[in-house]
Amino acid sequence: GQQPALAAGHSLGEYSALVAAGSLSFEQALKLVANRGKYMMEAVPPGLGTMAAIMGLDYGKIEEVLKEVSSGLVQVANWNSDEQIVIAGEKRAVEEAMEKLRAPRAVLLQVSGPFHTKLMSPAAEKLKADLDLVTIKDPAFPVISNYTGKIITTAAEVKESLTKQIVNPVLWYPSMMTADQQGIEVAVEFGPGRVLTGLLKRISRRWPKPPALYNIDDLASLEKVRQAESGG
Structure with missing residues (x-):
């Protein structure tokens, strides 16, 4: 089969x-993601932290408002697109941030913790020890880092990215802009759902030449993509 020009994962x-790029084996990755x-x-007691999706405000505006929050730690956790950003942190601080932001739409997410924040520092330290082994x-082939x-x-x-992405935001929007700079013509999302292709469709609508978007979640969809890219 064809080798990808690059890969990225959220x-x-x-x-x-x-794993696709051969940097980690499947077995190594399974153990690492389980840990x-x-x-x-273990890093944050249940109920202490939460996350919220903020729609309709730009990254700079959100960053400025988060600096004004006084009730606890809250920071950007996912920069998913130019119009969808997820914040996370201590529950009371996230709620205060939502009030201050006054976004066109803001939704508390049903998650078990404040992921991709400094509150996850104990987890990052333990994972770094695992990665050292x-x-x-x-x-x-090139992989785009969530961290940078x-x-x-x-x-x-790779080791730095996997360690630091736990306590820093997933920079998905900048990652897709990097992909555009590499001249991607086809983007394939692997796995159930179309969340990432949906994000890329919105992100790439301002690009001179948006890529063809596909999703593969079973053998039938794999064959469909193969036929589409081979001209039938």
Whole structure:
């Protein structure tokens, strides 16, 4: 089959991208993500933290307002698109932020913790220790880091990205802009649902040449994409 020009994965999906690129083995990734989930659940007591999706405000505006929150820690957790940003932190601080932001639409998410925030620091430390014991390879093709929104090509960058993405926002919008700079013509989302292709459809509508978008979640959809890209 064809080798991708690059790969990216949202949050946990970064591990899938790295397995596809040969940087981690499937077995290594399974153990790491199992521990990652355990460490993140242990980092913050249930009910203390939460997340909220903010629609219709730009990143800069949200960052400025979050600095004014005084009731606890809250920060950007996911920069999903130019019009959808997720904030996370201590529950009372997230609620205060929602009041101050006065966004066109804001929704508290049904999640178990304030992921991708500094509150996850204990989890990041434990995961770093696990990563130090794993043999990580340079990716066979470029992977875009959640942590930087830029391409990473070395094992050292992979380790840094996986450690730091736990306590920093997923920079998905900048990641997709990086993909555009690489001249992608086709984007394929693997797995159930079309959340990421939906985001990319909205992000790329201002690009001179938006990519063709596909989703593969079973053998039938794989064959459909193969036929579409081979001209039938």
